[in-house]
Amino acid sequence: xxxxxxxxxxxxxxxxxxxxxxxxxxxxxxxxxxxxxxxxxxxxxxxxxxxxxxxxxxxxxxxxxxxxxxxxxxxxxxxxxxxxxxxxxxxxxxxxxxxxxxxxxxxxxxxxxxxxxxxxxxxxxxxxxxxxxxxxxxxxxxxxxxxxxxxxxxxxxxxxxxxxxxxxxxxxxxxxxxxxxxxxxxxxxxxxxxxxxxxxxxxxxxxxxxxxxxxxxxxxxxxxxxxxxxxxxxxxxxxxxxxxxxxxxxxxxxxxxxxxxxxxxxxxxxxxxxxxxxxxxxxxxxxxxxxxxxxxxxxxxxxxxxxxxxxxxxxxxxxxxxxxxxxxxxxxxxxxxxxxxxxxxxxxxxxxxxxxxxxxxxxxxxxxxxxxxxxxxxxxxxxxxxxxxxxxxxxxxxxxxxxxxxxxxxxxxxxx
Amino acid sequence: xxxxxxxxxxxxxxxxxxxxxxxxxxxxxxxxxxxxxxxxxxxxxxxxxxxxxxxxxxxxxxxxxxxxxxxxxxxxxxxxxxxxxxxxxxxxxxxxxxxxxxxxxxxxxxxxxxxxxxxxxxxxxxxxxxxxxxxxxxxxxxxxxxxxxxxxxxxxxxxxxxxxxxxxxxxxxxxxxxxxxxxxxxxxxxxxxxxxxxxxxxxxxxxxxxxxxxxxxxxxxxxxxxxxxxxxxxxxxxxxxxxxxxxxxxxxxxxxxxxxxxxxxxxxxxxxxxxxxxxxxxxxxxxxxxxxxxxxxxxxxxxxxxxxxxxxxxxxxxxxxxxxxxxxxxxxxxxxxxxxxxxxxxxxxxxxxxxxxxxxxxxxxxxxxxxxxxxxxxxxxxxxxxxxxxxxxxxxxxxxxxxxxxxxxxxxxxxx
Numbered sequence: 001x002x003x004x005x006x007x008x009x010x011x012x013x014x015x016x017x018x019x020x021x022x023x024x025x026x027x028x029x030x031x032x033x034x035x036x037x038x039x040x041x042x043x044x045x046x047x048x049x050x051x052x053x054x055x056x057x058x059x060x061x062x063x064x065x066x067x068x069x070x071x072x073x074x075x076x077x078x079x080x081x082x083x084x085x086x087x088x089x090x091x092x093x094x095x096x097x098x099x100x101x102x103x104x105x106x107x108x109x110x111x112x113x114x115x116x117x118x119x120x121x122x123x124x125x126x127x128x129x130x131x132x133x134x135x136x137x138x139x140x141x142x143x144x145x146x147x148x149x150x151x152x153x154x155x156x157x158x159x160x161x162x163x164x165x166x167x168x169x170x171x172x173x174x175x176x177x178x179x180x181x182x183x184x185x186x187x188x189x190x191x192x193x194x195x196x197x198x199x200x201x202x203x204x205x206x207x208x209x210x211x212x213x214x215x216x217x218x219x220x221x222x223x224x225x226x227x228x229x230x231x232x233x234x235x236x237x238x239x240x241x242x243x244x245x246x247x248x249x250x251x252x253x254x255x256x257x258x259x260x261x262x263x264x265x266x267x268x269x270x271x272x273x274x275x276x277x278x279x280x281x282x283x284x285x286x287x288x289x290x291x292x293x294x295x296x297x298x299x300x301x302x303x304x305x306x307x308x309x310x311x312x313x314x315x316x317x318x319x320x321x322x323x324x325x326x327x328x329x330x331x332x333x334x335x336x337x338x339x340x341x342x343x344x345x346x347x348x349x350x351x352x353x354x355x356x357x358x359x360x361x362x363x364x365x366x367x368x369x370x371x372x373x374x375x376x377x378x379x380x381x382x383x384x385x386x387x388x389x390x391x392x393x394x395x396x397x398x399x400x401x402x403x404x405x406x407x408x409x410x411x412x413x414x415x416x
Numbered sequence: 417x418x419x420x421x422x423x424x425x426x427x428x429x430x431x432x433x434x435x436x437x438x439x440x441x442x443x444x445x446x447x448x449x450x451x452x453x454x455x456x457x458x459x460x461x462x463x464x465x466x467x468x469x470x471x472x473x474x475x476x477x478x479x480x481x482x483x484x485x486x487x488x489x490x491x492x493x494x495x496x497x498x499x500x501x502x503x504x505x506x507x508x509x510x511x512x513x514x515x516x517x518x519x520x521x522x523x524x525x526x527x528x529x530x531x532x533x534x535x536x537x538x539x540x541x542x543x544x545x546x547x548x549x550x551x552x553x554x555x556x557x558x559x560x561x562x563x564x565x566x567x568x569x570x571x572x573x574x575x576x577x578x579x580x581x582x583x584x585x586x587x588x589x590x591x592x593x594x595x596x597x598x599x600x601x602x603x604x605x606x607x608x609x610x611x612x613x614x615x616x617x618x619x620x621x622x623x624x625x626x627x628x629x630x631x632x633x634x635x636x637x638x639x640x641x642x643x644x645x646x647x648x649x650x651x652x653x654x655x656x657x658x659x660x661x662x663x664x665x666x667x668x669x670x671x672x673x674x675x676x677x678x679x680x681x682x683x684x685x686x687x688x689x690x691x692x693x694x695x696x697x698x699x700x701x702x703x704x705x706x707x708x709x710x711x712x713x714x715x716x717x718x719x720x721x722x723x724x725x726x727x728x729x730x731x732x733x734x735x736x737x738x739x740x741x742x743x744x745x746x747x748x749x750x751x752x753x754x755x756x757x758x759x760x761x762x763x764x765x766x767x768x769x770x771x772x773x774x775x776x777x778x779x780x781x782x783x784x785x786x787x788x789x790x791x792x793x794x795x796x797x798x799x800x801x802x803x804x805x806x807x808x809x810x811x812x813x814x815x816x817x818x819x820x821x822x823x824x825x826x827x828x829x830x831x832x
Binding site: 016020054061062065069094098146 | 435436466478495496498503512515562
């Protein structure tokens, strides 16, 4: 008898009919002899509506009240799903985050889970009852108020719960069939990946694959938890080929050179022109941005040969462009030497990344990427790399062309 | 500096605009130097939508899950109102029932408040901060799960909170201007009652005046709490003539013979024909109904002179007619003697009640009522009385005619 954590998000619990469908899936696992803890998101549109209410009252609202408001969506789904299970003769009950309790820090609206007290849930599971836990939420250890984990936080709820319960597997049901070699809307020949290692999934999540929240992959990796991403709209229970399973690197026998390609349109490019080329200048620029909680990603600095001036280019999330420019302008005020400095920004960029654990042991992977793009006449604006990832920033209009060319070049195209 | 509890229900918090209006009202009280604890209902339509979801899944659902689901409506309003107050520079925070905590028994979906721990709220109020409490909900002392108090339960939340906090006054803001001598939609000449004593309000609430939940009046009476019913859509703050105020009998100098008239279409009539006239028969009929939690109200038995058979007529809530007939049919199976018994039921009845504390010291009040109805040719089907109330069951088509005639006869018509 194994213990499963099953998570149903987004369109999986869109409406009553979808919730009934989810109840069928859970029933099948329970009747197959498994213990099940379930984590759910809000019904379609509910969270957005609640956020809109908050915005309507004030764009600058109290995050503690925001949390109390938006957490209700998951509370409703958990109750309804418990009812739907009971109707099928399955013993079930719902749990709000504070009831479990799922303890978080007090960073309202983007809290981190610190601890999950599983005593109550374990007792319930051992009595063959399904625990239906409201995702996305917890309770702050400091003020005893409801917290939420940020967008996509239900994934994190599920993986953290599975780790705390020492579950045999965590199944993340979603509206896609699994993790793909690239977004099939961009690359029609993209294929479903059957096995992917945590490190690769982490890189993919952080550069735009929206299947799993980054934080949830981190937790799974730390706990060496077997996580499966699969579709809630296909009757594949019991099948061997279900979705995509996340495993440790050593569990993948034959490592692909490149496992996946991602396209992210979430970033904008900022360029600082005529920056005096003096020691510590980068620290002085990025310090205030870090303080303002602006996440700077790719950075490139053109070394000046003769003018003693340099150009600095970097990317920030599109929604932070305004704040970034404000911080930079304030910095410019601090010194006479900076009076010539100019700021430029562009939204018309896309970040293309190739990710693969095989890159560690193979040279020339990045070089091949640059060559493929050069052959298509695509100019690379910024480059950044990690041990298992190469990202390039290119003009937005080249997104599909670049992704498809790279997908073919690394032999990822499906045969169909 | 006085302590007010203000309750806003129904259409008062219909949407964001209405919530902003409520925030203005509270701000005015705070700026006038009062401490304020606020109790809110769900936004318009929200509770009905949530109940519909539960019904869609199963008409026979777990009341504990129902409570977890429907309580979210008030949680959202409390958060939004706190934000709206903060926008006005007022310090405020929301409280869910379990946070206060408002302790109830474990009768889910119709729980009774057993205790309110006011320590947290008092501390907040003394710091000149407004406490916004989600109405209609509490936490069960037994299982630690969310409970709700039944329809209209937010009134009870407010009055119980005011009693626990020893508030100077509890203001119930609603969509009517106060308590009227009769429903103005039935009797256009109905007048607003300025002062009414608890006992009268209790009788009126129990026979169909939907302004306040019966339970809330009981609590106010016990605590001798000053409760005011007033409109949330009129700017009358500070005015002498606001709404209707509930007080003790001794605080009303000149007692009206009749204070109000109510019409209730909530009941149906059941008649049992050819019941053997033997001792204990009524107990044997009503015992099983009480066990089935069916609330029998008016009862009349026609004594049989010669046939040794009797007719028994009584009223039950319309929604319980089906269950009542089932219980009665089961009873009929128990004995051969009952095989001739026949059951009839009718939905076409209305209960008209006259209520007045002055009735205690005046004879002939009921007689006058019967005469007025007789003069209009209206047949009385059942009569029931209490110390300060006379109720009659009549044909539904006579509702308006009877109410208007009685309203005039007891000098309640307005002069306008």
